[in-house]
Amino acid sequence: MKKRVLVATGGGDCPGLNAVIRAIVNRAQQENNWEVIGSINAFNGVLNEPQEIVVLDEEKTAGIHIRGGTIIGTTTKGNPFEWPVKNRDGTWTTSDRSDEMIRRLQYLGVEAVINIGGDGSQKISRMFYEKGANFIGVPKTIDNDLSGTDFTFGFQTAVQEATTAVDKLVTTAASHNRIFVLEVMGRYAGWIALNAAIAGGADAAIIPEIPYDIKSIIKKIDSRFDKDRGFAIIVIAEGAKPVNGETHYRDSTDSGNKQFRLGGVAAKMINELKEAGVTTDMRETVLGHLQRGGTPIAFDRILATKFGVKAFEMVLEKKYGQMVAYRHPDIVPVPLDDAISRYNYVNPDSNLVKTARGVGICMGD
Numbered sequence: 001m002k003k004r005v006l007v008a009t010g011g012g013d014c015p016g017l018n019a020v021i022r023a024i025v026n027r028a029q030q031e032n033n034w035e036v037i038g039s040i041n042a043f044n045g046v047l048n049e050p051q052e053i054v055v056l057d058e059e060k061t062a063g064i065h066i067r068g069g070t071i072i073g074t075t076t077k078g079n080p081f082e083w084p085v086k087n088r089d090g091t092w093t094t095s096d097r098s099d100e101m102i103r104r105l106q107y108l109g110v111e112a113v114i115n116i117g118g119d120g121s122q123k124i125s126r127m128f129y130e131k132g133a134n135f136i137g138v139p140k141t142i143d144n145d146l147s148g149t150d151f152t153f154g155f156q157t158a159v160q161e162a163t164t165a166v167d168k169l170v171t172t173a174a175s176h177n178r179i180f181v182l183e184v185m186g187r188y189a190g191w192i193a194l195n196a197a198i199a200g201g202a203d204a205a206i207i208p209e210i211p212y213d214i215k216s217i218i219k220k221i222d223s224r225f226d227k228d229r230g231f232a233i234i235v236i237a238e239g240a241k242p243v244n245g246e247t248h249y250r251d252s253t254d255s256g257n258k259q260f261r262l263g264g265v266a267a268k269m270i271n272e273l274k275e276a277g278v279t280t281d282m283r284e285t286v287l288g289h290l291q292r293g294g295t296p297i298a299f300d301r302i303l304a305t306k307f308g309v310k311a312f313e314m315v316l317e318k319k320y321g322q323m324v325a326y327r328h329p330d331i332v333p334v335p336l337d338d339a340i341s342r343y344n345y346v347n348p349d350s351n352l353v354k355t356a357r358g359v360g361i362c363m364g365d
Contacts, residue, residue, distance in 0.1 A: 004036075006105065007037070007056065008042050008116065013292055014142055014153070015153075016303070020304045020305070021071065021116075021308065022065045023306075024309075025056050040053070042073075042121075044075060047080060065305065083095045113133065115138070126337065138323070139323060143192070146340070150327060151303065156297055157291075157296045162200075163195075163200045165200075165290075166182060167200055178282065180283050181284045183237075184236070185288070187238065190206075190210075193206065194237075198356050203220055203232045204234040210348050211240075212243065213364060218277075237265075248263075266286055321336055322334060322335055
């Protein structure tokens, strides 16, 4: 009887997920006694009734590395330790179904689980490992906010999409003598905004790690206009906040998802600029989920493939309780505790920030 490894993709979708799945399957096919199965929509496939489990073989995964998203689906509402339960009165509560999930994995004959996801997913991996389950993590997030790895796959594709947006906004901004504020994802880390601003030649990069002073931004804007002619591009991360201010959240009606919903900072900044006396025509562009969809670039396909191969080899070596990580130039295992011990913020004193300042990009301070 073949041994089974279960693959799950959790949290937000991300370019490169399918490349990881394909790599795991292709590597497993080289071992005669292994079978790869997938849980549909993170761990919902294991816990739902009836279960939604699919066998992943070379036929199902052929060519999927060029596709965005994930062929086994994903969700942000599938934490077995805090399973969302709707009460009769319409309110929501949670239930711990982790023990039940371990029993179901045993019934399925699962030897190990490869959990592909971001910070939240890897916390779940660690909790299951602490309960005795054989879990291995693969880091996934466009936000690049997971410590323990130099890069997460999907990040470079998101940066490319954001950079393309900056490039396109430059021409329309110049044509109309406008200020454009481009809002990008990243949650509490400014990696996408900062990289896209440098690559696209934006005038300002406003990131969560450096609270902004609206006066500093106005000063930069003024330097870009002469007698009402000129233009300016501001790239702002969704988690950015003003000096002595708070992160801006939108109301969320997404039942069963405990994550705060970020967004709306581009519109908020335009209002602040208007209140401060800026009369130039201003427009906002929210890139949103365009950063997460579509074809992964070559860098992310390669990194994701490396992660998938390494993750399965860690299963063979029984290196459980660890996450695959990219430590240039190597792909190495790191303890899950280390991987989630701290949030991967942009260091305000880093070379990347110094480079932005060196080419005249306003950081808002």
